[in-house]
Amino acid sequence: MFDIFGIPSQALFGQLLLGLINGSFYALLSLGLAVIFGMLNIINFTHGAQYMMGAFAAFLLLNNTGIGYWGALVVAPILVGIVGIIIERTMLQWLYKLDHLYGLLLTFGLALIIEGVARNYYGSAGLPYAMPDSLRGGQNLGFMFLPNYRAWVIFASLAICLSTWFVIERTRLGAYLRAATENPTLVRAFGINVPRMITLTYGFGVGLAALAGVMAAPIYNVSPQMGSDLIIVVFAVVVIGGMGSIMGAIVTGFGLGIIEGLTKVFFPEASNTVIFVIMAIVLLIRPAGLFGRRA
């Protein structure tokens, strides 16, 4: 065992790992927010609630149908994504011509509904979700103990983030998406069904949130308010990174997770607020955000 700045390395690396885990969720969620904002021009306040729905879907699948973690990883995002598509078709699509604020207000209302219903049926206390057997245990790396499940979460979210980046920035489908973000009317003139693309984008973004929820279920308990606490931090992450760039959202998410983890080691009182403080500093120095373009 050795010390770094008077802190045992075990504690330091342990918090760094936790920070990376939190960062994975920040990255996944802010990525989803950025993708949705790009196409719909709506800040999806329901994102936290949809993350929570993903975790609950995993919980219910396990307890009612016996579908385990790996199945839930596929089924839960699809189910929640379908709910998202229904929301987009029945409600959000009427708001595109209005001020952005109405999208925020509507999705905030939806978040209240989803969270309230969950709380009524499952109470405020967290429900435990068992870790899949195949990911139990861990590796001793010499300087720290690395639980397999945490390594998997970091690996999986990195893979998902990078493949989303690849699809949007490097493929033809992504090119259509980016073009439709810039100028939907022109893209429609080329015979591409932009409204359907918007719907599917929303479904995809919501699915990403649900996927993050499934991955979070074994680490944090499944609870109705797990999303609302997280989404406000993710908003700060998005303000810091700027929503203009996919890679920016990913880097900012992971980076802030690590900073938060380090703060827990060196100055625990500030660990809840450090991201907001960073947001304030970034606003002073680079008002458009680290990766943002000046609007």
Add this chain to the structure above:
Amino acid sequence: MERVDPKVVTDVRRESRSEQIAFLLMVAALIVAPFFIYPLFLMQALCFALFACAFNLLIGYVGLLSFGHALYFGWASYLSAHAAKVWGLPPELAILTGAATAALLGLVAGSLAIRRQGIYFAMITLALAQMMFFFALQAKFTGGEDGIQGVPRGKLFGLVDLTPHTTMYALVVVIFLACFLFIHRVINSPFGEVLKAIRENEPRAISLGYKTDRYKLVAFVLSATLAGIAGGTKAIVFQIASLTDVHWAMSGEVVLMTLVGGLGTVFGPVAGAFVIVAMQNYLNALDQWVTVIQGVIFVVCVLLFRRGIIGEIAHYFKIRL
């Protein structure tokens, strides 16, 4: 001499007359109400009505959606409660302490938030409010989960005992009406016209030579201060300051009140506050479902009812309210 179209002049007069009549009706209702309705409920509704009016000053007249107004409301109520209980200040100074706190917080948060536009503005205000929520949770003087309890109502100017509901109610009505008239004055002043110009078209206002950031900041500080007066008054009335008032759910509630009543209408926030507070009081039995109902009201208002109650009435009778 510029010639003014007489028709325009009468229109303006008619418009302001509808507001005058509505104002007199409101004053009359507030005088009669305590004989029929439980005064504590009325005081609660009036504090929230003032809070919503303060919020509406930003969203309705500058077009800025602050999603963190609980910050000013809640922190003002903490400081007012602390000033009255620990420092032993009389109620009027306690409320002013709260208002000054809110003004200071509004100055800091506002100068950060106005650096970004539109949707980012809402997210920044929400994030800053959440940060201060954590401070309130950890700070010693706020009492954490317990809040500050047993705040004395004290004697107004050292003379009038505020312990009976009647005198307290009178003070709340006076504070509410004074702030209401002040807001009305602000939005109809040249300053208010500039704010509306910023709401309609900010680049154009800039090109006309207005330093829009400065106008937005002043409006933000005004709104925060008024929210602080509401929060401070609430702390004195209910003799408690707690975490509920700084939580993001409170920021959401004031948005809901204003939306239900009518964004950008003078009387809308008042009507909205009474509706929502009444709902919370009378539907208490439904307990947790109140949140769900609030969510449903949000969705219905945004999809079908964007003018709000007062906005619909004004639209129907083609008057200004």
